[in-house]
Amino acid sequence: MAVQRTGTVVGEALVAPGLMRFRLMPENGNPFAGYEAGQHIALHREDCKLTRKLGTGQDGKPVYEPECDPWGRQTVGPITCSYSIASSPADTAEHGWLEFLVGCEHGVYGLPGRLNEALFGMVEESSCEVRYHDSISGAFTLAERTDSATSVLLVGTGTGVAPFVSMIRQLHAAADGSDERRYTLIHASRTQPELAYDGDLFEIEGAGRFDFTYVPTVSRPSQSKDLDPRIGQGRASNLVRHIYGLPTGEEEKLTRASNDVARVAASLAVERLVSPILPRHLSAAALRERVDPSATVLLACGNPASVADIKSTAARREIRFEQEEY
């Protein structure tokens, strides 16, 4: 069984409502195990508000409700989940900590995630301790997933950017001019603050220590006043479609709608669509050449629906595809 240790949160920043970056120091005298960029670790808290399955919703998905004791108080207990590491091995070697990007979403039925709510509730007065498994695992690494590809396209949605931030930071730290690969990172979030790492990633791109193009995009541009022209618009899946010369998923659904109900739903989706627009300094043609299907491996991580759409684009363009199971 994995040994559990107790770490302490040292740097915690709310980058946007419901989105937090934090750093975890290891238990005294026990540095974190060595790891590769793209791997994950299991985190654990004992003070999670527990839920229980109530039934199944109309969409076929399970519905949960708070689990309460006989006095009506929500029961509290242990939950363990995996989290991708956003720091690079070089960061950890220098500073000792691991960094994480964690989102606290309230699901369809209004319940926050059990562990994420506990992580968001950490305050010094109670406890900033997080238990962790003393082993770091996962095969979502450049060494395991990219073989001889000369171009690597990384696509992250929301917190799914974390493993890619680790990879890009490590490539930057270790760059010695010998890596001839092209690395392109598309990261989509709802708003600009939720990009969370845009400052760091623009800096790494600007330093030019390896061949890296950063393509941030927001799916709710109307919520960002004076959107930075270096940031694109639209969802990651539609940006990938745009680069590879395909219509958006919404437009395609409308074209394929086979009855009136499907046509009305698809028309509404097209009306609400935020069309994909690349950052002002990038063209679809130049990016298409950069991520040429025959030379590229596409790695995706994040929202399952988005990742499924990106996978179908990869299949249509015969691009080798790899994903992290979130």
Ligand SMILES: Cc1cc2nc3c(=O)[nH]c(=O)nc-3n(C[C@H](O)[C@H](O)[C@H](O)COP(=O)(O)OP(=O)(O)OC[C@H]3O[C@@H](n4cnc5c(N)ncnc54)[C@H](O)[C@@H]3O)c2cc1C
């Ligand atoms: C390899 C990997 C890497 C990951 N990296 C990250 C990361 O970097 N950042 C990040 O934020 N997340 C990451 N995740 C997701 C993370 O592990 C958690 O699943 C997520 O944070 C939600 O955990 P939670 O306990 O807060 O939510 P849960 O309480 O499990 O709730 C999440 C959803 O599950 C359902 N649910 C509610 N109660 C229950 C129940 N009793 N049993 C089962 N399901 C329930 C609800 O639909 C809810 O919306 C990663 C997952 C994997 C596998």
